[in-house]
Amino acid sequence: MIHTKEKKFEAVFREHFKELHGYAYRMIGNSDAAEEIVQHVFLKLWERDWEKTLQSSWKAYLYRSVHNQTLNTLKRYKLQQRYEAYQTVHAENLQDLPFGEQELKKELHAALAKLPEKSRIVFEMSRFQELRYKEIADTLNLSVKTVEGHMTKALRHLRVHLIDYLTVLVLLFTYKL
Structure with missing residues (x-):
């Protein structure tokens, strides 16, 4: 049965990869990306119970998934470009700060260690593993509202404990941690 499931998944992959690649390429303009x-998209599909996840046609599901993932990638590219432009303009100001990136990471991890365990885990899954609240809720067997509550608690805690680092944290956290 496992071999049948793998073969079916491989068949779907082979059948749709080329056209999905072309679709994503037209949106993003970069073949590697x-x-x-x-x-x-296929990895995420494989990680889920993909045969039960799909309730519409394969083609529609895959195109929508590639579309959404491409939009997310484009948003990250634009955000990265804005950050790089900001960094270029403000590089001198960042060098004048009394602390470095390593110290900031150390303070961040120290502040995270002071969080209640569930709030810390939810925060790390959201920010470090880039999981959505629904994915976190499913993984931890919590409701989405509970995950939101833990994130609110974690962010409030970090704002209080890292107030001196907030500006640099926002810039660095998005791109380097």
């Missing part, structure tokens, strides 16, 4: 996007 398009390939990565399509592979990411």
Whole structure:
């Protein structure tokens, strides 16, 4: 049965990869990024119970998934470009700060260690593993509202404990941690 499931998944992959790659490429204009996007979609599908997840046609589901993943990738690219432009303009100001990136990471991890365990785990899954609240809720067997509550608690805690680092934290956290 496992071999049948793998063969079926491979057949779906082979049948749709090329056209999905072309679709992502038209949206993003980069062949390597398009390939990565399509592979990411298939990886996420494989990690889920993919035969039960799908309730519409394979083609519609895959195109929607690639579309959404491509939009997310484009948002990250734009955000990264804005950050790089900001960093170029403000590089001198960042060098004048009394602390470095390593100290900031150390303070962040120290502040995270002071959080209640569930709030810390939810925060790390959201920010470090880039999982959505629904995915976190499913993984931890919590409601989405509970995950939101833990994130609110974690962010409030970090704002209080890292107030001196907040500006740099926002910039660095998005791109380097």
